[in-house]
Amino acid sequence: MNVFAPPDSLATNPTLAVLGFKRQLVFHLHFWAFVAVAPLILVQWNQDHQLLSGLLILFCANALLVIAFLHYRNTYFLKGRMFPLLAVVCAAYSTSINGHAGLYWAYPAATALFFLLPLREATVSNVVFVTVMAVVSFLKFPEADFWRITFSLGLTCVFAMVFAWLVGKLQQELTRLATTDPLTGCLNRSQLADILNHQIQMRERYERVSSLILFDLDYFKVINDQWGHLAGDRVLKEMAMRIRKRLRESDQLFRIGGEEFMIVLPETRQKDADTLAHQLLTGIGSTPFLDDIKITASASVAEVCQGETWSVWLNRADQALYEAKSRGRNQVVNARRATPAGVIDAPELVDPAVGN
């Protein structure tokens, strides 16, 4: 019954994988922008454009700092905001003094904004950018060029915005698919370790105690054998729905095995988690599924103890669940606290009729 082997690496967490891709994107944008822009510092200096040369030095220094912070501190220097700001200022100023030679840089700058900033912020920044470039073009170029530049830059922004929006949607959808169980919509095990570790940190730092409930349907194999696999699937779906209805927004429901579920209850003591476990079991046992399929479940409850790891916490709950099954099923067993010596006391049986 032990399904809590630790995951191989953090890459099994889809949310962390997405953040990893974002870091790579930020790194590549700053690195290649640095490679392209650094030689221009000298070019502009030789053309007596000291102010532009100074702005480009700032741009390159920022790119190097972002790369260094990413590498050594795993954070974004000034939240990555300097790249868009400097790129926009440099492109606009360069166009005003260099004409078309400066204008060409506006196109990659406008595109890069959508990869570095949140969609809404990038859109607003680009509206400002296109407006500034339109004013500069109006003053600098003939009217026909002004229209061409404004429309082509605007169109580039629209293409980049649609692309960034779709990539964002795709990323959200992939994360959802990777983190949830398709049958019941519950969370799957991909983020289990991180979510439990977070609760452990809340316990260690702020004395905010969480509990978890494990529960497993009794004799589920019989349901499959008697009513068919499809009916079994529908029972699991309805089960998840019924549990979800009873939970708070902050509680998290996982499906961690075929007919085994886990609920993480932040800021909840063992006593309250135990009451909830009884209510859930009563709800499951008293109302048949799909109109006439009767089923019961066994459950265990464990409050997180100081100093324990997520796998020890889960193992305590798992042992108590095993105890509930072996004592006849359809009951809740409270996991006992780990003793200071690390030995776990025997689980405590709770009378279902009494509640605690």
Ligand SMILES: Nc1nc2c(ncn2[C@@H]2O[C@H](COP(=O)(O)OP(=O)(O)OP(=O)(O)O)[C@@H](O)[C@H]2O)c(=O)[nH]1
């Ligand atoms: N319909 C359906 N059945 C599943 C799914 N996942 C696992 N099962 C079935 O769940 C049953 C679990 O059987 P067991 O592990 O023997 O557990 P049990 O029959 O509930 O018995 P106890 O847990 O000991 O009370 C097996 O028949 C699995 O095929 C699923 O997604 N859909």
